[in-house]
Amino acid sequence: MGFLDRFFKEPSWGVHPDDHKRPAADVPLRILPTPSRVYMPLQQHVGGAARPIVKVGDRVLKGQLLAAASGNISAPIHAPVSGTIFAIGEVTAPHPSGLPLTAITVESDFKDEWIEAPTVSDPFSLAPEDIARKAAEAGVVGLGGATFPSAVKFALGKRLKVSTLIVNGGECEPYLSSDDRIMRDFADQVVDGVRIVMHAIGAKEALVGIEDNKPEAIAAMRKAAEPYGEVKIRPVPARYPMGSDKQLIQTLTGKEVPSDARAAEIGVLVHNVSTCAAVHRAVRHGRPLIERIVTLNGGALQNPGNIYAPLGTMVGELLAFAGLKETPARLILGGPMMGTPLAHDRIPLVKGASGILAFNAREAHRPEAGPCIRCGSCADACPMGLLPLEMAARIRAHDLEGAETFALSDCISCGCCAYVCPSHIPLVHYFSHAKGELAASERSKLRSEATKRLAEAKMARIDRENKEKAEAAARRKAEREAAKAAAAQATPQTQGEPA
């Protein structure tokens, strides 16, 4: 059947939304003037929040460490501007909850004085561990959106002897073009970063997957990679979610990542093009990750395009720089397919923010959800081969375990199903809810198991103690009786003994 599908329907998964990438992608990169204050959240990555090492009133240089990594999976935070620490307090998190997040506020002195940084002229003479250490110290995390600390992935790749580095230049999300821009404008940095990452993980080759809707980026990258045979530029069909790790691996290598395994276990590791450029800057120039290219796009903006901005810049300042035509009907951090809704614009730019979208009312319009007509569009679109309609039907009936039998946990929340649904059912919303509930019940199950284990251990201990006490008492009693008996026996003996 899969074989017939190939003739009748190619590719067999995903959706093809209107990409809205141009004209924003073609506008030359603009540099944001240094903002007066930046707000650096301590948690901009997967893992433990960074631990502040500065005090209010301290003077810091651009690139100076503000907060150190804490724990095995964590990343440090550096000052995006030079100036003084204004406050260590709370800002709204770039998260749908809008909950507060601790952040270090730096007031800029507008001097942009860089901290002295060690440069390395030949990173390939360094040991792989040193590259990982430098990336870790620079606070480099996955810039494709996952924000997983890169050094941890390097170590994993090294340990599992990864042979192929997949470089993700897919950028399949509509509206976004920050990766496109970095490949067009800084192709040399990206390719150098790719080679450094290859060295760090010991990979033999790198496959750079770029969607074929970015011909300029492909040309620039081909030119930059020309001297290096091991870095192969591979255009891939423009199809959402091509930029998802599993789908890109499958497209470029033909391999599938087993559902219970990590990509590294089948010999591949995926890094984003922007991450590679960040690794280049971190290793060669000792520059920490304090700036990034962010796409500002959407119908509510006057001058959409890509902006090079310090991290910690308030979203409102970026919007003002791009010019607002009208009050946006919706603000999104990231792309429209998997992005995060922002409650307001007083939220700082973080490491994983590839785009900020200001939608006008027409773009933000979501039709009313209707009943499922079982058309199966969602199942056809699902890049994981799941049955969203069946899972949603069960979640609606509060049958979360039933939904799990359809491999709900394999859902990558890409949004293809909800995008393609002719009844506009918010399927991802259903799945997020169910995953949250299942995780919570899993946690409470673990907790009650732990409690049960402790209680049982206590009972066992009390039993043991009681038994020991009883045994001790019995022993003592026996000893006493034995002594008594001995005494009783001894008495007649003495009596019977001749005087």
Next chain:
Amino acid sequence: MSLNFAAPVAAPYANTPNSTTRIMVTVMLALTPATLYGFWLNGWPGIYLWITTIAFSVLGELLFLRMRDKSAGDVLLDGSAVLTGWLLAASLPPWAPWWIGAFGGLFATTLGKQAFGGLGQNLFNPAMVARVALLISFPVQMTAWVNPPHLFAPGALGPLDGLMVFLKGYANIDAVTSATTLGFGKTELSRGVDLLQSAAHSPALSGYGLRPGSLAETSAWLIAAGGIALIYMRIISWHIPVAMLVGLAVPAAILHGVDPAHYLSATTHVLSGGAILGAFFIATDYVTSPNSPLGKLVFGLGCGLLTYVIRSWAGYPEGVAFAVMLMNALTPIIDTYFKPRIYGRNRKGAPLAI
């Protein structure tokens, strides 16, 4: 500057321009050529039957929505009730009396659909539920075929005469009754006349549709063209139509090859009755068919085979409606056993080996 937004909604923030209404309307457009052909072939009574069936189908939906305290406007706009009525009308004898269309239309959307909970909830195809109910309740009216002069041809009924036939019946108009190829063959076989002898008198079969039959079922090519257009537009997939026609044609070809005196040819089977309409428009109903490609193939094959079995050995000359309904009942089971393979897992759902 300060902005505030209402409660968040989960991503994605983009949606397809497609909608349920658009799907229903596209299917109706695909049905239009065959329907217009049916109008031309059968004259005014057929047109009135079509209008009446759809009207009562919508009325049934409306009544039930009222009873369920649902707002009727949005639901009626989705077009599903119109399509149900249309498909039912397409499968009715074109000169059937008005109450056949009215009863069938009401039955389809009330007991066939809304009683299960409305759009997307029904186990059986509503149009086929109504057709089977009619066939069992009114076998005479449901198997009375006509061969009238075509619309606008000399001797054809005008709009008013057509209306009279539609409302009062056509017992007094002679020389129009006819039989279908399937029905004629079956009747003759039951009299002991085998197909080789009866073939000479059998009503001619025509791929273009110039033959007696249900309102919009006769023109195999126009229906198939509409169906192929739907496949091209990805409204339906090719799996069910292809599997159903294969399931019907293969046993027909084999048995006809072995014993042509008792078994009709594969061409006759495919071009007769509701086979083509069923394969492209009825069996492919989203709500009542499986949703994995493999499941669709199984479902289609089942529809085809059962149609063949019913036509060849059961009491009724035509079996598409029964076959589709029997397979509808199996859809949940097919869906349970034929799921798509999940990325990173084998067919059984276990993770792939590294």
